[in-house]
Amino acid sequence: MLVITAGSLMHLLIAVVLFVGIYATAGRFGDTGNLLIVAPPAIDSPAEKIGLREGDQILAINETAVNSRYELIVAIVANKPGDSVDVKFLRDGQQIVEQAVLATNPANPEVAFLGVSSDSYAYVRQNIFNAFGYGLVDVVKTAKDSVSGLFVVLNPANIVSNVVADEPDMMTRPTTVVGASQVGGEIGRSEGFKGVLMLLASVNIFVGVFNMLPLLPFDGGHAAIATYERLRSRRGKVYRADVGKMIPVATTVVVLLVMLMFAGLYLDITSPLG
Numbered sequence: 001m002l003v004i005t006a007g008s009l010m011h012l013l014i015a016v017v018l019f020v021g022i023y024a025t026a027g028r029f030g031d032t033g034n035l036l037i038v039a040p041p042a043i044d045s046p047a048e049k050i051g052l053r054e055g056d057q058i059l060a061i062n063e064t065a066v067n068s069r070y071e072l073i074v075a076i077v078a079n080k081p082g083d084s085v086d087v088k089f090l091r092d093g094q095q096i097v098e099q100a101v102l103a104t105n106p107a108n109p110e111v112a113f114l115g116v117s118s119d120s121y122a123y124v125r126q127n128i129f130n131a132f133g134y135g136l137v138d139v140v141k142t143a144k145d146s147v148s149g150l151f152v153v154l155n156p157a158n159i160v161s162n163v164v165a166d167e168p169d170m171m172t173r174p175t176t177v178v179g180a181s182q183v184g185g186e187i188g189r190s191e192g193f194k195g196v197l198m199l200l201a202s203v204n205i206f207v208g209v210f211n212m213l214p215l216l217p218f219d220g221g222h223a224a225i226a227t228y229e230r231l232r233s234r235r236g237k238v239y240r241a242d243v244g245k246m247i248p249v250a251t252t253v254v255v256l257l258v259m260l261m262f263a264g265l266y267l268d269i270t271s272p273l274g
Contacts, residue, residue: 004223011208012139018201019135020128026194027123028134033067035059035120045115050087050098052116057090068120076102079112087114123194142202146209154256159263168271174264175273182273216243216250 002009022028035058041047058066061075062085079085081104088097102112126134152158152172162168180203187195212220225241232239 001223001226004219004226005212007219008208008211011204011211012143015139015142015201015204015208016132016135018197018204019138020131022194022197022201023126023131023134024128025125026192027125028131029121029123031068031120032122032124033120034122035066035068035072035118036122037116038119039117042115045113046100046103047087047115050100052087052089052098053091055091058087058116058118059090059095060086060088062086063088069118072114072116072118076112076114081105081109081112083112139201139205142205143209146206149206150210150213153260156256156259159259162267163263168267170273173267173271174260176261176264176268178265178268179273182268186273215253216246217253221246221250 037047037052037054037056037058040054041052058072060066061072064075066072066075076085079102081102083102084099085102086097087100088095090096100114102114105111105113153174155172158169158172159174162173180199184196184199187199191198211218212223214220214224216222216225225243225246229239229241232241
């Protein structure tokens with residue numbers, strides 16, 4: 001059994017090594033609890049008028065601590081346009097408090113507006129023990145997502161509907177190595193080398209899970225037959241299943257895979273993911 005599953009296990013092991021290496025060197029993407037301004041404030045906004053800059057850390061609104069973008073939004077909309085609020089922020093290690101007069105939100109005149117783009121998520125470097133723990137957790141989570149994704153990808157209705165649609169559904173469309181390379185290019189430009197390695201780890205997990213489908217000609221199909229034979233064997237008498245009966249199933253799977261490959265290649269060329 002170990003020989004049969006060795007391929008999939010190696011894919012998962014590669015993913016763990018990649019995750020651990022990334023988390024221990026470049027960091028793991030998550031909530032830091034530090035709300036940073038990630039872009040210059042909107043022109044003529046209250047944030048610009050009080051001198052907020054990209055890179056400042058917002059600490060509180062009217063003495064109410066804010067550690068995430070959601071908390072900042074809640075603190076702002078609790079006021080009305082025209083209200084004055086005290087904005088406490090950190091710049092170069094120094095805490096600063098400025099009073100801002102909230103403006104009207106362009107999207108909704110009844111909602112207050114400060115005018116900053118903020119985020120508390122970033123890459124945080126982990127020690128080797130935390131990196132290993134997070135690596136295992138993320139492999140399991142990605143494997144679960146891959147299992148649910150398999151039923152979507154292998155659904156013939158989704159394959160056909162995406163091929164004939166003017167705009168394929170990004171959540172259900174099949175793809176190939178061409179599409180993966182397109183996504184990898186986009187991730188590389190936005191996230192750098194660590195993003196590409198994260199994608200490589202996710203692909204390894206998906207391939208490992210995909211290969212363990214309990215259908216021939218996948219390794220999972222051979223493992224299922226070996227398990228069945230083991231359960232049917234009694235008192236030293238080894239039971240051998242008639243694998244020939246599975247030829248129609250294996251043929252159906254191969255036909256579905258061919259459909260998936262050509263549909264994915266067609267979509268990757270006509271509707272690139274990049």
